Amino acid sequence: MITRRDMLLASGGIMIAGGTLTSSTAxxxxxxxxxxxxxxxNNAEPKLDDLVKSWITPxxxxxxxxxxxxxxxxxxxxxxxxxxxxxxxxxxxxxxLERFKxxxxxxxLTCAGNRRSEYNAEGKVGGVQWQSGAIGNATWQGVALxxxxxxxxLTPDAKHVWFEGLDxxxxxxxxxxxGGSIPIAKAMIASGAGAPLLANSMNGAALTxxxxxxxxxxxxxxxxxxxxxWLGRIVVSDRPSPNHYVATAYKIVKKTDPIDWTESGPIYRxxxxxxxxxxxxxxxxxxxxxxxxxxxxxxxxxRPGSTVKKVLVSADQGKRWTEATMxxxxxxxxxxxxxxxxxxxAGTKRLIVRALDTSGGFMxxxxxxxxxxxxxxxxxxxxxxxx
Amino acid sequence: MITRRDMLLASGGIMIAGGTLTSSTAxxxxxxxxxxxxxxxNNAEPKLDDLVKSWITPxxxxxxxxxxxxxxxxxxxxxxxxxxxxxxxxxxxxxxLERFKxxxxxxxLTCAGNRRSEYNAEGKVGGVQWQSGAIGNATWQGVALxxxxxxxxLTPDAKHVWFEGLDxxxxxxxxxxxGGSIPIAKAMIASGAGAPLLANSMNGAALTxxxxxxxxxxxxxxxxxxxxxWLGRIVVSDRPSPNHYVATAYKIVKKTDPIDWTESGPIYRxxxxxxxxxxxxxxxxxxxxxxxxxxxxxxxxxRPGSTVKKVLVSADQGKRWTEATMxxxxxxxxxxxxxxxxxxxAGTKRLIVRALDTSGGFMxxxxxxxxxxxxxxxxxxxxxxxx
Numbered sequence: 114m115i116t117r118r119d120m121l122l123a124s125g126g127i128m129i130a131g132g133t134l135t136s137s138t139a140x141x142x143x144x145x146x147x148x149x150x151x152x153x154x155n156n157a158e159p160k161l162d163d164l165v166k167s168w169i170t171p172x173x174x175x176x177x178x179x180x181x182x183x184x185x186x187x188x189x190x191x192x193x194x195x196x197x198x199x200x201x202x203x204x205x206x207x208x209x210l211e212r213f214k215x216x217x218x219x220x221x222l223t224c225a226g227n228r229r230s231e232y233n234a235e236g237k238v239g240g241v242q243w244q245s246g247a248i249g250n251a252t253w254q255g256v257a258l259x260x261x262x263x264x265x266x267l268t269p270d271a272k273h274v275w276f277e278g279l280d281x282x283x284x285x286x287x288x289x290x291x292g293g294s295i296p297i298a299k300a301m302i303a304s305g306a307g308a309p310l311l312a313n314s315m316n317g318a319a320l321t322x323x324x325x326x327x328x329x330x331x332x333x334x335x336x337x338x339x340x341x342x343w344l345g346r347i348v349v350s351d352r353p354s355p356n357h358y359v360a361t362a363y364k365i366v367k368k369t370d371p372i373d374w375t376e377s378g379p380i381y382r383x384x385x386x387x388x389x390x391x392x393x394x395x396x397x398x399x400x401x402x403x404x405x406x407x408x409x410x411x412x413x414x415x416r417p418g419s420t421v422k423k424v425l426v427s428a429d430q431g432k433r434w435t436e437a438t439m440x441x442x443x444x445x446x447x448x449x450x451x452x453x454x455x456x457x458x459a460g461t462k463r464l465i466v467r468a469l470d471t472s473g474g475f476m477x478x479x480x481x482x483x484x485x486x487x488x489x490x491x492x493x494x495x496x497x498x499x500x
Numbered sequence: 501m502i503t504r505r506d507m508l509l510a511s512g513g514i515m516i517a518g519g520t521l522t523s524s525t526a527x528x529x530x531x532x533x534x535x536x537x538x539x540x541x542n543n544a545e546p547k548l549d550d551l552v553k554s555w556i557t558p559x560x561x562x563x564x565x566x567x568x569x570x571x572x573x574x575x576x577x578x579x580x581x582x583x584x585x586x587x588x589x590x591x592x593x594x595x596x597l598e599r600f601k602x603x604x605x606x607x608x609l610t611c612a613g614n615r616r617s618e619y620n621a622e623g624k625v626g627g628v629q630w631q632s633g634a635i636g637n638a639t640w641q642g643v644a645l646x647x648x649x650x651x652x653x654l655t656p657d658a659k660h661v662w663f664e665g666l667d668x669x670x671x672x673x674x675x676x677x678x679g680g681s682i683p684i685a686k687a688m689i690a691s692g693a694g695a696p697l698l699a700n701s702m703n704g705a706a707l708t709x710x711x712x713x714x715x716x717x718x719x720x721x722x723x724x725x726x727x728x729x730w731l732g733r734i735v736v737s738d739r740p741s742p743n744h745y746v747a748t749a750y751k752i753v754k755k756t757d758p759i760d761w762t763e764s765g766p767i768y769r770x771x772x773x774x775x776x777x778x779x780x781x782x783x784x785x786x787x788x789x790x791x792x793x794x795x796x797x798x799x800x801x802x803r804p805g806s807t808v809k810k811v812l813v814s815a816d817q818g819k820r821w822t823e824a825t826m827x828x829x830x831x832x833x834x835x836x837x838x839x840x841x842x843x844x845x846a847g848t849k850r851l852i853v854r855a856l857d858t859s860g861g862f863m864x865x866x867x868x869x870x871x872x873x874x875x876x877x878x879x880x881x882x883x884x885x886x887x
Binding site for chain 1: 622623659660683684685686739754757758759762763764765766768769771803859860861862864865866868869
């Protein structure tokens with residue numbers, strides 16, 4: 114854990130002799146670096162050329178996904194409740210979390226709705242209209258969720274762990290927190306790159322308000338929605354959380370009706386995915402004929418033992434494929450950046466990237482439409498105009 | 501409902517003056533018409549040319565999927581228990597079920613593992629090694645599950661309905677029944693082609709022992725596993741059944757480990773699917789060049805409002821596609837048979853069929869491998885040798 118003093122410095126609301134309050138202004142600076150889909154709550158993604166400038170995504174270029182305005186939390190008063198199917202329920206201050214071993218991990222987070230807007234060609238999908246920037250790779254520090262759960266002593270029926278945020282979301286005429294849920298077997302991984310953290314630090318600094326200050330979960334290999342920000346409560350249970358964002362939202366459904374919600378389980382993992390980030394103007398990318406440089410990202414599926422096998426690009430509708438070269442650590446839970454050269458001709462209508470992983474996973478030509486527009490990982494096809 | 505006397509006649513174990521006991525010998529005759537993957541329990545599928553002889557599949561050509569030897573049930577003693585989140589739990593004899601309105605429906609059942617063996621090219625999958633015959637279309641008669649549940653009066657928390665068979669499956673050192681589970685919103689559909697039945701009749705006769713005598717569920721539009729045979733108990737609950745065949749088996753998983761089982765929800769629906777049935781020798785189909793006749797089946801996804809849009813066949817690796825003509829009722833819950841002519845050349849390596857539905861569903865070129873080999877609906881590719 115970073116210390117409580119660091120946290121107080123970062124809270125932006127408490128003067129400490131000798132401390133410099135930078136977080137509020139830093140947030141304002143960051144805002145300029147992102148494209149905001151909405152500001153109440155904050156939902157924003159970076160420009161794609163910014164996104165591939167470094168393997169570690171600077172916090173200012175890290176997408177923001179929130180369901181309510183950022184809660185204002187005084188770290189002095191903060192308490193994390195640990196409840197449910199445990200023999201020793203507790204309420205933990207930030208100070209008391211410091212007694213657990215500090216762990217850090219580098220992991221990519223991606224929104225289940227990344228690339229959602231591509232579904233609209235087939236039928237309008239609701240939600241934040243993400244392009245392909247709802248992804249980022251950061252270094253996270255905190256304590257292992259498993260260490261906290263071990264101290265709480267799970268009862269034998271424990272099968273799932275719920276997370277509840279301190280945010281306040283207006284929903285169905287009431288106020289609910291954002292909630293997540295993960296299987297107990299995942300929660301109890303205490304070490305290694307796949308271990309879920311209770312993180313208070315991102316890229317070496319205290320979490321910003323947009324990223325969950327003072328504490329969030331960080332679940333490597335799972336969709337971003339399971340990495341609950343502004344974490345206030347952990348509940349151990351024999352079933353997944355009944356919170357709206359587990360029981361209803363974040364599911365693959367054809368229609369948003371009661372049968373479909375109940376038939377479909379919560380999404381936990383994401384499939385292998387990739388995008389072209391440069392050149393990329395999203396809708397009107399102009400190119401000259403000849404060999405050009407492409408770059409982008411590729412994210413393996415977040416499953417232990419499964420990494421990226423290859424990334425392939427094409428400028429001729431898939432007749433010929435060129436293998437890209439990788440940049441960054443080859444890891445199950447992190448993206449890699451890639452570079453490739455392709456020959457653009459007068460007949461080039463689009464640039465395409467697809468990727469394969471080492472466990473047989475692949476980006477398909479087309480993904481069946483779903484009503485909420487999740488898990489879009491079809492071939493990434495960038496329309497271009499060639500002069 | 502067919503009457504109790506009909507049922508007694510069909511039970512095969514009880515002599516009645518004037519009755520002719522045909523069911524035991526009928527089962528023996530049927531056995532010759534199917535290819536048995538196993539006999540204890542019975543798991544069998546028809547030859548593909550038999551399968552497409554008629555839109556209604558004769559019981560003798562209907563695939564059999566069992567997890568334990570057929571239980572021997574005396575219909576005189578039979579009781580169906582209705583329990584759980586209901587105000588009026590009950591135990592219903594076959595006679596007492598006759599007070600509910602008789603309903604009949606024609607619906608296709610298909611095993612979630614149909615076409616499983618095709619996954620083996622990529623990696624061995626466990627379970628019955630189904631070819632493409634684990635599908636059939638029959639007329640079912642019985643009472644609406646919804647009518648029985650209405651009489652039992654659901655409590656407000658009711659969200660799922662569990663089914664339990666009277667079979668006895670050895671599992672993990674103990675004996676368990678086969679179990680299924682469906683969402684309450686599906687269970688409460690009382691009429692129309694999608695209404696789940698408690699069926700005691702198949703194709704105008706009492707259920708055979710292989711098909712669940714004396715009573716089974718029939719859930720149109722869901723994988724066959726939810727149509728529980730030898731039904732003995734219905735439990736209304738706020739969650740899906742904890743039975744092994746809901747909580748663990750019949751899920752899409754990459755590995756059979758605890759995290760994967762918990763991450764994945766039960767399969768309810770199947771995607772659009774099709775196969776070539778004639779000519780088809782599965783592995784060594786010999787053809788001469790020239791125009792040939794193809795036939796097969798196509799099953800839409802079992803979702804209200806979604807029917808088959810088109811079936812396309814190709815003899816040249818997908819360069820050209822010929823649209824097939826349909827035979828049989830165009831219905832969300834029933835297959836159709838199809839016919840097409842394609843030109844076979846010396847270069848023809850395989851015949852391919854794919855299909856599209858009216859809600860944007862399609863058979864993909866390839867389906868990601870899963871450890872249990874479920875929901876294989878990639879392009880059906882039949883290798884052929886051309887003389």
